[in-house]
Amino acid sequence: xxxxxxxxxxxxxxxxxxMEFRVSFISQIIGMMLNDGFYFIFWVIFFxxxxxxxxxxxxxxxxxxxxxxxxxxxxxxxxxxxxxxxDIIARGRLDYYLSLPRPALLHTLASRSIANGLGDVSYGxxxxxxxxxxxxxxxxxxxxxxVLAAVVFVSFLxxxxxxxxxxxxxxxxxxxxxxxxxxxxxxxxxxxxxxLRFILLTVVPAALMGAVPAGFIIHLDWVxxxxxxxxxxxxxxxxxxxxxxxxxxxxxxxxxxVEV
Amino acid sequence: MxxxxxxxxxxxxxxxxxxxxxxxxxxxxxAILLFMLVFTFLWRATYGSNQSMAGLTLNDTIWYLMLAETxxxxxxxxxxxxxxxxxxxxxxxxxxxxxxxxxxxxxxxxGDSVFRILLNALLGGTLVWALVGPPPGLPGWLLxxxxxxxxxxxxxxxxxxxxxxxxxxxxVAPFEWIYQKMIFILxxxxxxxxxxxxxxxxxxxxxxFSHLMYGPAKLFVRPEWGAFLELLAxxxxxxALLGGTLxxxxxxxxxxxxxxxx
Numbered sequence: 001x002x003x004x005x006x007x008x009x010x011x012x013x014x015x016x017x018x019m020e021f022r023v024s025f026i027s028q029i030i031g032m033m034l035n036d037g038f039y040f041i042f043w044v045i046f047f048x049x050x051x052x053x054x055x056x057x058x059x060x061x062x063x064x065x066x067x068x069x070x071x072x073x074x075x076x077x078x079x080x081x082x083x084x085x086x087d088i089i090a091r092g093r094l095d096y097y098l099s100l101p102r103p104a105l106l107h108t109l110a111s112r113s114i115a116n117g118l119g120d121v122s123y124g125x126x127x128x129x130x131x132x133x134x135x136x137x138x139x140x141x142x143x144x145x146x147v148l149a150a151v152v153f154v155s156f157l158x159x160x161x162x163x164x165x166x167x168x169x170x171x172x173x174x175x176x177x178x179x180x181x182x183x184x185x186x187x188x189x190x191x192x193x194x195x196l197r198f199i200l201l202t203v204v205p206a207a208l209m210g211a212v213p214a215g216f217i218i219h220l221d222w223v224x225x226x227x228x229x230x231x232x233x234x235x236x237x238x239x240x241x242x243x244x245x246x247x248x249x250x251x252x253x254x255x256x257x258v259e260v
Numbered sequence: 261m262x263x264x265x266x267x268x269x270x271x272x273x274x275x276x277x278x279x280x281x282x283x284x285x286x287x288x289x290x291a292i293l294l295f296m297l298v299f300t301f302l303w304r305a306t307y308g309s310n311q312s313m314a315g316l317t318l319n320d321t322i323w324y325l326m327l328a329e330t331x332x333x334x335x336x337x338x339x340x341x342x343x344x345x346x347x348x349x350x351x352x353x354x355x356x357x358x359x360x361x362x363x364x365x366x367x368x369x370x371g372d373s374v375f376r377i378l379l380n381a382l383l384g385g386t387l388v389w390a391l392v393g394p395p396p397g398l399p400g401w402l403l404x405x406x407x408x409x410x411x412x413x414x415x416x417x418x419x420x421x422x423x424x425x426x427x428x429x430x431x432v433a434p435f436e437w438i439y440q441k442m443i444f445i446l447x448x449x450x451x452x453x454x455x456x457x458x459x460x461x462x463x464x465x466x467x468x469f470s471h472l473m474y475g476p477a478k479l480f481v482r483p484e485w486g487a488f489l490e491l492l493a494x495x496x497x498x499x500a501l502l503g504g505t506l507x508x509x510x511x512x513x514x515x516x517x518x519x520x521x522x
Contacts, residue, residue, distance in 0.1 A: 023431075024430040024431040028434060032437070035434070038444070045451060045456060053305050053306055172287035175288070179294055184294075187298055187302060191301045191304075
């Protein structure tokens with residue numbers, strides 16, 4: 001409860017900070033919504049010509065896109081430092097968080113909000129609402145699936161970015177992994193088979209961010225919910241383990257005075 | 261001639277700089293493997309038992325996408341560098357330097373692109389060869405790489421224009437995102453334009469994005485002299501139009517510049 005209050009006050013401060021430049025704040029949100037919308041035109045053109053691929057239709061893709069964009073946006077806005085954790089570690093800037101009486105990982109992740117994440121969240125919800133598959137029950141499933149997909153995503157980012165404890169500067173590797181996660185999450189799982197399908201459910205768990213939550217929302221598939229819950233819990237545990245194992249190797253950047 | 265040597269030197273320095281961190285260059289280039297893997301699975305599932313669609317075989321489509329992805333991943337992204345220089349006023353310090361700011365960016369980003377293009381084409385090409393078979397013949401490579409020069413210049417002009425928008429707006433990032441999506445859709449980066457409905461094909465062909473993406477990629481798999489010369493004419497026209505707009509915009513922007521203290 002104490003940590004939740006701490007998180008809420010961090011998010012409130014972050015929101016006020018990103019709203020300082022109003023025009024930029026609004027243009028980032030609208031710009032991101034347009035960006036997502038333009039990207040989705042690809043699927044509209046594609047399914048206009050081919051109707052289904054790997055058993056997925058345009059309506060299904062609206063849901064896949066909706067859940068992925070919303071989860072991505074939530075993580076961007078609520079845990080914005082998850083994208084730059086590796087850089088923070090490599091530059092010795094964790095000192096600031098370690099010197100304060102709050103959980104270091106939670107504090108680091110939630111100390112930055114990326115404004116355009118709100119654009120992704122807005123677009124994602126809109127994408128689900130216009131999918132033609134939205135119902136009252138479906139909306140409840142959508143919200144649950146989004147939360148679990150966000151846990152999967154933020155945990156994956158923490159694991160990948162924490163490798164900086166061992167590798168030093170791992171920005172390019174982190175970017176590659178982020179690309180992999182997003183790219184594979186936005187395509188129908190039905191078209192992947194063999195070892196790649198297994199990889200997308202485990203090593204790069206993109207399916208747990210897109211296709212699996214979408215399957216639960218669309219078909220009320222309890223197996224999908226089980227996979228998603230298990231995946232989210234496992235990845236969260238792995239993220240905490242990797243970060244704290246890395247923390248034991250961390251060398252101070254003598255940056256306690258630096259306001260991050 | 262002396263002017264040219266100056267910018268050539270900037271190009272060479274940046275070319276060597278891009279090799280300073282080979283591991284980083286390699287990590288960044290590995291992204292093409294991800295995209296080509298996804299594209300191959302998507303189009304395999306789409307083609308099914310069809311030999312050819314929209315006049316393209318599966319092999320043509322995947323090699324087309326390999327070249328398109330090479331162009332996309334190698335194109336310089338300096339709009340935010342220009343925008344930052346405009347916003348923090350450091351562009352003012354560049355005005356008294358013995359070079360033109362825009363031509364400096366042209367030479368520097370050119371040097372940045374060379375090894376990225378080669379590495380992306382090498383990695384992407386190796387994977388695609390293993391997945392769908394051999395690449396197009398030598399004429400395809402030669403015509404496509406020649407056309408990539410015009411494509412690169414169109415992208416340079418558009419990117420610099422987006423950067424200069426910082427003279428009138430706080431944040432250029434949304435313009436960059438939307439420009440990228442225009443390349444994805446109207447440029448034919450995610451799907452060859454031949455698959456579009458006719459009205460959209462006409463629209464796409466009338467805009468510069470297809471001449472920087474679809475044009476070279478299609479020549480790669482269908483090398484034809486007529487199409488090559490037509491593309492060069494389109495590219496020359498767009499470079500002249502956009503280059504002129506860029507030069508005028510830069511001069512107008514500099515006049516608006518307010519320098520306080522320093």
